[in-house]
Amino acid sequence: MKTETLTVPGAELYYEVRGSGPPLLLINGGDGDAAMFGPLAGLLAESHTVITYDLRGNSRSRLTGPPVPQRIEEHGHDAHLLLKSAAAGEPAYVFGTSYGGMIGMDLLARHPGQVRALVAHEPFVIDLLPDxxxxxxxxxxxxxxxxxxxxxxxxxxxxxxxxxxxxxDPDPDLPAPVREMLARLRVNQETCLAYELRSFVRFRPNAQALRAAPFALVIGGDGPKTLLHRTTGALAEQVGADIAEFPGGHVGFLTHPADFARALRAAFEG
Known part of the structure; x- marks a missing residue:
């Protein structure tokens, strides 16, 4: 694995690259960072060049100006610039979870030539709900x-x-890398509540662009139904898409990485 930074308007993005083959961009959401994709990325790197990163203002992707409310479109532009740099112009497979799925939708709508296929996992598209x-x-x-x-x-x-x-919480009995990740997530939660949550959930995806593209919607098939199952269902109705069930719950990519990697490969191949 190699680590890099990329200068984008208003931020320095930290990202990681593993493996070789067709590029595959993994986009986290909420308080997550690249480390949460570590086990999944390692498995996918057997067949792809896997790119993971910390969203601007989170973990190791520092802002270069004062913090202000953020928008999904700004993050979609970050993803566009990251692929332009790290994927050398080759179209990429894209997987995004929660906010990350919404970032992937914006990337797909505005830069369709960069996205070979998009899988969105439990996107938090609150503004599509009747309530x-x-x-x-x-x-x-x-x-x-x-x-x-x-x-x-x-x-x-x-x-x-x-x-x-x-x-x-970052329990002292946990391995050091896990403790460090959890400590970063704790700080990211403040960023989420202060600058992301209220503005991100106003995002409305471009339904026409999604209908015209290789696009799949998935949810975690284990555990109780959540608000994110509702938002995924609302988007599926709007774009006329089916919903597939993936292993685990909202963070199944972390708790069930091997099964999740198999499901994700099958979704991209389909």
């Missing part, structure tokens, strides 16, 4: 709770509302 106003109001409440009482109460309210478990 979107209630959710936007709730996320505003989460932000205000964060500002008033701090990170932990806000995260608990957010987690309970959407039905997705939070990452564990």
């Amino acid at each position: 979107r106003d209630r959710w936007h109001a709730l996320f505003q409440e989460v932000y205000e709770l964060y500002e008033r009482d701090g990170l932990d109460p806000a995260l608990r309210k957010f987690s309970e509302a959407i039905g997705v478990d939070l990452p564990p």
Whole structure:
């Protein structure tokens, strides 16, 4: 694996490249970073050049200006510039989870020549729901709770509302790389609540572009149904797509990497 940085407007992106073969870009969401894709990326690198990165303002991708509310379109441009640099102009397979799926949709809509196929895993497209106003109001409440009482109460309210478990605390008995990743995610959660959540969930994908492209929607097939299952279903209805079930839950790519890699390869081949 080699690590690199790429200068983009307003940020320095940290990214990792593994393997050889057709390029494959993995895009995380929420508080995640490239390390969460480590086990999956290692398996996929047997047949692809796998590119993973930290989203701007998260973990090792530092902002070069003051933090401000972010937009999916800004991150889509980051992905475009990253592929232009790391994939040498060759169209890439793209997998995105949660916010990452939305970033992939924006990349596909505005730069279709860069995307060979896109698989979006549980995209958080709140604005497609009929009760979107209630959710936007709730996320505003989460932000205000964060500002008033701090990170932990806000995260608990957010987690309970959407039905997705939070990452564990960085227990000292865990291996050092895992502890370090969890410590980074803890900081990223603040970035998410302050600058990403309320603006990201206003994103509406370009349905016409998705209908015309090699595009697949998937959800975690294990565990309880969550708000992200609802948002995925709403997008599927809008674009006329089927929904496939992948191993694990919302972070099945981390908890079931071997099974997830097989499912992802099959989705791209299909």
